Amino acid sequence: MLYVVGIGPGSRDLMTQEAIDAIDKSQVIVGYKTYLNIISDMIGDKPTISNGMRGEIERCTQAIEEAEKGQDVAIVSSGDSGIYGMAGLILELIDKKESSVKVKIVPGVTASIAAAAKLGAPLMNDFCHISLSDHMTPWEVIQERIDAAAKSDFVICLYNPRSRERPTLLREALNIITKYKSEDTVVGIGKDVARENEIEKITTIKDLDETEINMTTIVIVGNQHTYQSGDKMITPRGYEKRI
Template sequence: MLYVIGIGPGSRELMTQEAIDAIDKAQVIVGYKTYLAIVADMIGDKPTISNGMRGEIERCEKAIDEAEKGQDVAIISSGDAGIYGMAGLILELVDKRDSDIKVKIIPGVTASIAAAAQLGAPLMNDFCHISLSDHMTPWDVIQDRIDAAAKSDFVICLYNPRSRERPTLLREALNIITKYKSEDTVVGIGKDVARENEIEKITTIKDLDETEINMTTIVIVGNKHTYESHGKMITPRGYEKRL
């Protein structure tokens, strides 16, 4: 069995019991070295396979190799394995090999959900996820998606918002968004969610400080109804019409 596991954003409290059980069952653990460190105490002396950033294909290939030997293997992703994680790549590679190994996808708590819970209730109406990383998706395609989401007034969760390699993409994304949304639109920031140095902040598009944003940050841009009250970010669901 090959378990594809989402271990959540970083704390044991936000890891599902199914994920914990699968790691316990697995004979070999595969993952990005930073994620293996998060669950090191759960792995014990089990053999591990790891590498650095952008080694996803190699990691997945090795996980499949081990599973084809008849071992129970766990490959881990942060958050949810099916949201910018390893689930899709594993299934694509298994399909390409025409392998008969069994694959079980185990969901996890993704960053937007974990951040939203700390910020209040920003995702109570329609929302979308958009990654600003252009390593896999051309920037012009990402721009089109941001434009469509902003025009439709979705709450927008921005993943991979800003890095040393891409310091301007968040500002470019916000410039697209403000074609349709006010600069006073409420924005929630979750940084290092569920980790030791966790930071939550509620601001607006106009007052957002880009220097506070990095690759471990999730940026949640509200819709036109989203507001802040008593330190909580709230997107109404529409119940007020029935009260």
């Protein structure tokens, strides 16, 4: 069996029991080295396969090959394995190889959900996820998606918002969003959620400090009804009409 495991944002408390069980029963653990470090105490002396960023195809291929030997294998992703994780790539490679390996996708808590819980209740109405990483999706396509989401007034969760290689894309995204949303729109920031140096902050599009944002940050841009109350970010669901 090949388990494709979402290990959550970084805290054992936010790992599902199914994820813990899959790692426990697997004989080989595969993953990006940073994620393996997070669960090192769970791995113990089991053999591991790891590499660095952009080594996803190699990792997934090796995981399939190990499972084809008859071993139980877990390949881990941070957050949820099916949201910017390894689930899709594993299934694509198995389909291409016509492999008979059995696969079980094990869900996990993704960054937007973990950050939202810390910030309050920003995802109470329709929302979407958009990654600003243009490594695999052309920036022109990402821009079109941001435009459509902002025009429709979705709450927008921005993944991979800013890096040294892409220092300007977050601001470009916010410029698109402000074609339709006020600069006073409430924005929630979750950085290193559920990890040692966790930071949560509520601000606005206008006052957002881009230098605080990196690849381990999730940026949640509210809709026109989202507001801040004390230290909580709230997007009304519509119940206020009945209160």
